[in-house]
Amino acid sequence: MNTFSAANRRVAGVLGLAYMLALLLAQTQTGVTRDEGYYFKAAREYSGWFRVLVQDPKRAFTAKEIDRHWSYNHEHPVLMKVLFAASNGLFHEALGLSSEVTAMRLPGIVMSALGVALTFLLGVGLCGPAVGWLAALFLATSPRYFYHGQMACFDSAVTTMWLAVALAWLYREGHHFRLGVVFGLAIATKHNVLFFPILLLCHWLWIHRERIVGGFRAGRADGADGWVLPSIPWWVFFMGLIGPLVFLLHWPYLWPDPVGRIGWYFGFHLHHEHYPVRYFGQSLWSPPFPRGFPFVMWAITLSLPLVVAMVGGLVEALRRLGSDLWWGHQPTDARTAFMVLNLLIPVVLIASPSVPIFGGTKHWMNALPFGCVLAAQFCLPVILRLANNRRALIAPLIAVIVLPGALSTLRAHPHGIGAYTELVGGLRGAADLGFQRQFWGGASRPLLEKINTEARQGAVIFCDRTNEDTFLAYQRDGLLRSDLRFTLQMGKAHWWFAFHQPDSDWVLSAIRMRRDSSLVAVEDLEGVPMVSLYKRKGS
Amino acid sequence: MNLRFPLMIGAVLTALALQAWTGLTIPSKSAQSALVSAVAATVQPGDEVAYLPGWEQQWALSIARHLPDHTQRLGRDDLLRPFDRLWLFESADSPGPDFALQPGVRVLEEVVKGGLSVRLYEQQRALEPLAYPQLKKCRLTKAQRRCSDASGRIQTTELAFDGRFAWGQKITVKSDVMTLIFQGEPGATLIGGMGWTGHGVRHAKGGVSVQWQGSQASGHALASRAGLKPFRVVSNSQGQVQLKITLNNWKDGEFAVSSGWVK
Numbered sequence: 001m002n003t004f005s006a007a008n009r010r011v012a013g014v015l016g017l018a019y020m021l022a023l024l025l026a027q028t029q030t031g032v033t034r035d036e037g038y039y040f041k042a043a044r045e046y047s048g049w050f051r052v053l054v055q056d057p058k059r060a061f062t063a064k065e066i067d068r069h070w071s072y073n074h075e076h077p078v079l080m081k082v083l084f085a086a087s088n089g090l091f092h093e094a095l096g097l098s099s100e101v102t103a104m105r106l107p108g109i110v111m112s113a114l115g116v117a118l119t120f121l122l123g124v125g126l127c128g129p130a131v132g133w134l135a136a137l138f139l140a141t142s143p144r145y146f147y148h149g150q151m152a153c154f155d156s157a158v159t160t161m162w163l164a165v166a167l168a169w170l171y172r173e174g175h176h177f178r179l180g181v182v183f184g185l186a187i188a189t190k191h192n193v194l195f196f197p198i199l200l201l202c203h204w205l206w207i208h209r210e211r212i213v214g215g216f217r218a219g220r221a222d223g224a225d226g227w228v229l230p231s232i233p234w235w236v237f238f239m240g241l242i243g244p245l246v247f248l249l250h251w252p253y254l255w256p257d258p259v260g261r262i263g264w265y266f267g268f269h270l271h272h273e274h275y276p277v278r279y280f281g282q283s284l285w286s287p288p289f290p291r292g293f294p295f296v297m298w299a300i301t302l303s304l305p306l307v308v309a310m311v312g313g314l315v316e317a318l319r320r321l322g323s324d325l326w327w328g329h330q331p332t333d334a335r336t337a338f339m340v341l342n343l344l345i346p347v348v349l350i351a352s353p354s355v356p357i358f359g360g361t362k363h364w365m366n367a368l369p370f371g372c373v374l375a376a377q378f379c380l381p382v383i384l385r386l387a388n389n390r391r392a393l394i395a396p397l398i399a400v401i402v403l404p405g406a407l408s409t410l411r412a413h414p415h416g417i418g419a420y421t422e423l424v425g426g427l428r429g430a431a432d433l434g435f436q437r438q439f440w441g442g443a444s445r446p447l448l449e450k451i452n453t454e455a456r457q458g459a460v461i462f463c464d465r466t467n468e469d470t471f472l473a474y475q476r477d478g479l480l481r482s483d484l485r486f487t488l489q490m491g492k493a494h495w496w497f498a499f500h501q502p503d504s505d506w507v508l509s510a511i512r513m514r515r516d517s518s519l520v521a522v523e524d525l526e527g528v529p530m531v532s533l534y535k536r537k538g539s
Numbered sequence: 540m541n542l543r544f545p546l547m548i549g550a551v552l553t554a555l556a557l558q559a560w561t562g563l564t565i566p567s568k569s570a571q572s573a574l575v576s577a578v579a580a581t582v583q584p585g586d587e588v589a590y591l592p593g594w595e596q597q598w599a600l601s602i603a604r605h606l607p608d609h610t611q612r613l614g615r616d617d618l619l620r621p622f623d624r625l626w627l628f629e630s631a632d633s634p635g636p637d638f639a640l641q642p643g644v645r646v647l648e649e650v651v652k653g654g655l656s657v658r659l660y661e662q663q664r665a666l667e668p669l670a671y672p673q674l675k676k677c678r679l680t681k682a683q684r685r686c687s688d689a690s691g692r693i694q695t696t697e698l699a700f701d702g703r704f705a706w707g708q709k710i711t712v713k714s715d716v717m718t719l720i721f722q723g724e725p726g727a728t729l730i731g732g733m734g735w736t737g738h739g740v741r742h743a744k745g746g747v748s749v750q751w752q753g754s755q756a757s758g759h760a761l762a763s764r765a766g767l768k769p770f771r772v773v774s775n776s777q778g779q780v781q782l783k784i785t786l787n788n789w790k791d792g793e794f795a796v797s798s799g800w801v802k
Contacts, residue, residue, distance in 0.1 A: 282764050283701040285741055304554035308546055382547045401547070404554035411562070422554045426561035428632060431594050434702055500594070502701065505737065509697040509704065519603040522596040526565045527630070529596035 001125045001170050001335070008124050008132070016117035019140050019149075023109040024102070027150035029414040031442030032101055036152045037469030040104050042073040043085035043152075049252065050085075063256040070253035074261070075268045076154065078251050079188035083107035084152050099477045104152040112149030115160035116140045118167060119369040123376055125170065126335060130383065134376035134398050138306050139369055141405030144361050147416025154190040155362040161186035162193055162366035166342055169200070170335070172235050180238035184246020191269050192366055195349060197239070199341045204230075206337045210328065275358035276502035281434025283502040288353030295347070297361050298371075300424040300435070303405035306375055307423070313374030314343060342370040359439055360417055415443055415523075415530050431528045438501040441465030443530035446523050448474060451495055452481050454520075456539065460485045462493035464507050464531070490514075494539040500529045508532070566630045568597050570653045575601035577650060578626055578657055586624045586659075587612055587668065592633040593703060613697065616767045617705035619732035620799035621665040628657045638662070643801070666800040670729060671695065672708060672719040672782065679708065690717040698795040700765040701737040707767075707797025709736060712784050721780040723800045726754075729780045731798025732767025733759055739793030740765045746787035749794075753780040767797055 004012075032040075049069035053060040060066075073081070084104045092103035119139045123132030139145055149156045161182075168175070168182040186193040205212065208230045248254055254261045276285045279293065290296075299307050317340050323329070346367035349355060357363065379401060387393040404422060412419030412427065418437025420430035431437065444466045451461065461484055463471055474480035487493050490510060496517065498508040511517050511534045521533040575598070578588075588606055590598035593614015602611060612618055612625070618636060624647075629635050631654035638644045643664035650657050671679035674693050677686035685694045691713040698705050710717065721729050733749065740763075749759040753772040762768050772780045786792050 278702055281701060281703075283737055283741070304557070305547065305550045308550035312543060312546060378543065379547055382544050385544065401551055404551070404558055407558045422557040422561075425557070428561065428565070428592075432592060432633065500596075500702075502737075505699040505702060505704075509699055513697055518607070519596070519600050522600050524596060526561075527568075527595050527597055529594065532596050532599075 002128065004121055004124060008121065008129065011129070011132075012117040012120045012124075015120050015136055015140075016113040019116045020109055020113035023112060023146070023149050024106075026146070026413060027102065027105050027109065029446070030147070030150050030416075031414065031445030031466075032470045032473055033151060033153070033440035033442040034465065034467045034470060035440060036101075036104070036442075037467050037471075037473055038073055039081055039084060039152050040088075040100070040473050041469050042078075042081045043088060043104060045069055045072045046078060046082055047085045047089060061255075066252050066256055070251075074253050075265065076190065077188045077247065077265075078253070079185060080107060080111075080152075080154050080157050080190075082250075101152075101473060101477050101479075105150060108152050108154075108157055109150060111157035111160045112145070115145075115149075115156060115163060115369060118160060118163045119372055122163065122167060122170075122369065123373050125167070126339075126373060127377055127380065130394055130398070131373065131376040131380055133395075134379055134383070134401065135369070135372040137398060137402040138303075138309075138372035138375055138405065141402045141409055142302055142306070142368060142372075143405070143409040143412045143416045143419030143421070144301055145365060145368060146409045147412070147419065148362055148365065155359075155365055158186070158190035158192050159366045159368065161189045162196065162342075162346075163369045165193060165196055166338070166370075169235070170338070176235045176238040177242065179235055180242025181246060183239045183243040184250075187243060187247045188250045191265075192346070192363075195345060199345045200236075200239075202341055202345070203334065203338055207334045209325075272356050274356050275439070277357055278434055278436035278502045284357070285502075289355070289357050291351045291353060293357050294350040294361070294364050298347075300420055300430065301361055302421060303402070303408060304422040305379075305401050305404060306372070309375035309378045309401075310343075310371045313371075313376075313378035314340065316378060317374060339370050339374055343367050343374060360436070412525060414446070415525055417442070418525070418528070418530060427526045427528045436501055437528060438465070438499050438530050441467060441470060441499065443499065443523050444497050444533075445474070445479070447497070447521055447531065447533045448480050450521050450533065451484065454535075455481070455484060455495060458483050458485060459494040459539065460487045460492050462487055462490050462496040464497045464504055465499045465501070466497060494536045496534040496536075498532045498534065500531065564632050564654065566595075566597070566632075566655055567653060570655050571597050571628075572601045572604070574628065574650065574652055574655050574657055576605045579605040581648070582606060582609065582626065583624065584608075586626060587622050588626045588628070589614075589618060589635075590628040591615065591635040592630065593617070595630065595633075598628050613704035613706065616698075616700060616703050616732060617797065619705075619730070619767055619769050620668060620670075620707070620797050621662055621730060621801045622660065622668050622799075623662060623665045625660045625662075626657055627660060628655070630655060662801065664802040666724065666727060666802060668799045669695075669706060670721050670723070670731070670798045670800055672721045672796070674717075674719055678722070690714045693719065698797065699737050700734070700767070700795070703766065705732070705767060705795070705797045707731070707795055710784065710794040710796060712786055712792040712794070713790055715786055715788075717784045719782040719784075719796075721774075721782070721798070721800075723774050723778045723780065724802075725774060725776050725778040727778065727800045727802055728771055728773050729753070729798050729800055730769075730771045731796065732769050733782070733796045733798075734761055734767045734794065735765045736793050736795045737765040739795070743792060744789040747792060747794075748785045748787070750783040750785075751780065752783065761794075767795065770798075 087106045088103040091098045092100045116136050120132040120136035123135035165186045168179040172179045276283045317336050346364040350364045383397045408421045424430045468486045471486040496511045516537045517534045520535045523531045587610045589612035638660045639646050644662050648659040674686040692711050694709045751757045751772045753774050
């Protein structure tokens with residue numbers, strides 16, 4: 001691996017900072033999702049424990065106090081939620097520099113920006129700055145990464161943390177302790193990273209394949225015990241001990257009953273409920289899901305140049321690995337296998353028919369930076385040939401390659417969760433083919449102004465997929481009038497939102513069939529509706 | 540270099556061309572509104588309106604503003620049943636069926652504006668745009684929206700097919716066999732679509748056979764996914780068409796029928 005020069009580190013910093021500013025600006029238009037509403041609430045509840053910790057440290061560590069503050073939303077570890085709370089406490093409550101929503105979102109935004117910076121460094125480490133730049137920009141201009149990057153959620157954060165673990169592993173010499181800590185922080189971000197050790201096991205088997213297989217052969221030939229397990233490297237112990245320790249220490253909820261509560265946590269995710277996904281005009285509600293789902297979704301939500309280059313990069317990498325296997329080479333440098341595994345394992349996991357697929361592409365987004373680097377490697381000879389030794393041309397060529405992704409990102413904003421790209425004919429093509437464009441109730445934000453202006457005092461709003469925590473967050477931030485009231489009962493509402501997604505088909509029908517409802521506004525992108533707003537006649 | 544160079548150049552150029560094409564073919568909201576408002580000047584009471592693509596709510600919004608008293612068809616599935624007079628709005632990237640090719644249908648008016656169009660179709664043979672079946676002695680009407688007995692229930696409602704919609708009857712089969720009767724005029728034809736609802740296909744627990752009986756008997760093979768499959772059945776000498784749904788050893792099947800009568 002190449003070392004990072006000071007100049008490369010500076011470029012990574014600038015890239016990250018620029019992306020952070022773009023996300024900060026963009027999120028002012030992006031609606032608050034259901035999960036964000038839950039995490040805002042969790043962040044506020046967890047803040048209470050830290051107040052107790054300052055006032056009465058002994059009491060803070062009692063099981064009663066821990067359960068009081070940490071029981072809410074205990075299906076996810078708390079690293080990010082604690083950062084949301086800290087950011088809110090500092091930037092919103094103490095300094096008054098930002099709204100609550102922006103402050104809560106800031107840690108997720110920083111993590112996403114860090115993801116772009118680390119992708120640059122991974123590219124530099126493998127092939128040099130040109131690959132770093134292109135890979136980072138491929139990632140930055142992926143419409144759905146840009147969308148998830150704005151959220152106070154864990155998906156872009158865990159993408160970054162997975163990447164951080166990969167980098168920490170690649171640069172582990174002399175830094176085993178760092179690798180263990182980064183791994184611990186990663187599993188404290190989201191459970192996806194628990195699959196990273198499986199990746200490392202596969203990689204270890206690949207590296208030692210000749211020795212392992214040769215050991216079997218020797219054992220058969222002379223009748224002796226020829227098979228000897230290759231030595232287990234030190235980093236395994238650092239990751240295996242420090243990682244879980246960091247995980248346990250970061251989450252007070254686990255302390256009163258670590259075994260029981262970690263067991264519940266694993267159980268919850270092993271038996272996670274399924275939410276419907278619309279795919280080629282069919283609503284998929286329960287397993288078995290199509291194996292091709294993640295492959296198709298990437299093909300139609302990433303830019304065409306990225307898709308082509310990623311497939312090209314993967315084929316090229318597999319050809320190299322196949323050649324090593326065929327000729328019995330044992331390359332001392334097994335980075336190609338490492339990159340391929342990082343790209344494939346998250347995708348293959350989702351391709352398993354029983355794994356939850358809801359939420360679009362976020363569940364395997366941790367593979368994306370590696371796909372971007374492989375794609376950039378594939379593109380590099382093309383760029384160099386076109387530039388023909390004129391260094392000044394490299395930047396414009398990279399810009400042209402990432403332009404389609406940037407355009408799709410721009411066209412899908414602020415509803416990037418419903419972004420679709422060239423292969424499916426963009427947003428309208430995806431709607432024609434029956435693909436999902438809304439999941440978590442965020443699309444209602446642009447319509448709040450209409451309600452603020454037109455709703456009578458104390459009007460009751462049926463928000464469909466926008467939940468009450470989000471409704472209250474909008475009110476606290478002044479985005480929604482404080483006299484308006486939330487309801488789940490359609491019959492009591494004066495205004496109704498209807499999201500265009502599988503689990504809200506019945507909502508749309510129920511509202512349309514009411515004789516007292518009238519369609520008054522539609523939030524759409526290029527004519528593709530995300531959410532419709534209906535009003536009770538005469539109210 | 541081999542394939543890499545043409546692949547990447549081709550991918551970038553194709554992507555940029557598709558970006559331009561999809562960007563240039565987006566219907567203008569103001570043009571949609573202007574077209575609907577132009578229709579408001581000549582629309583007659585009782586005219587129905589429809590728009591394609593059925594998912595595009597801007598058409599619905601303009602219709603709600605300018606033609607609030609007219610019944611809306613809810614997309615392609617809702618166009619399988621007949622109509623008297625129908626204004627069909629279309630975007631350039633989602634052309635609909637050309638009803639003018641059907642016998643007895645003529646185009647009375649056509650306006651094309653900036654990639655958008657509206658046609659007024661008149662079906663001279665239409666008798667009833669929405670047919671109402673009966674279950675035993677209970678017949679659905681405009682006012683009577685539900686019927687039920689031991690074999691199941693029927694309800695006139697908006698039907699949902701995984702993001703597509705139509706008006707018609709939701710049929711919930713509670714026993715092995717359920718029979719519905721559509722009463723029309725002798726020799727009239729019942730046309731429309733029949734199939735699984737989105738809910739029905741999701742919760743199906745076994746096989747189903749569907750049989751139409753009018754002047755002749757015919758089977759109706761259900762598609763494997765939600766949505767209406769077209770049918771056309773001529774009534775018998777009493778003007779009746781019978782729909783018989785048989786479940787193979789399971790219950791609570793949910794189906795949809797959306798139909799109307801023509802001469």
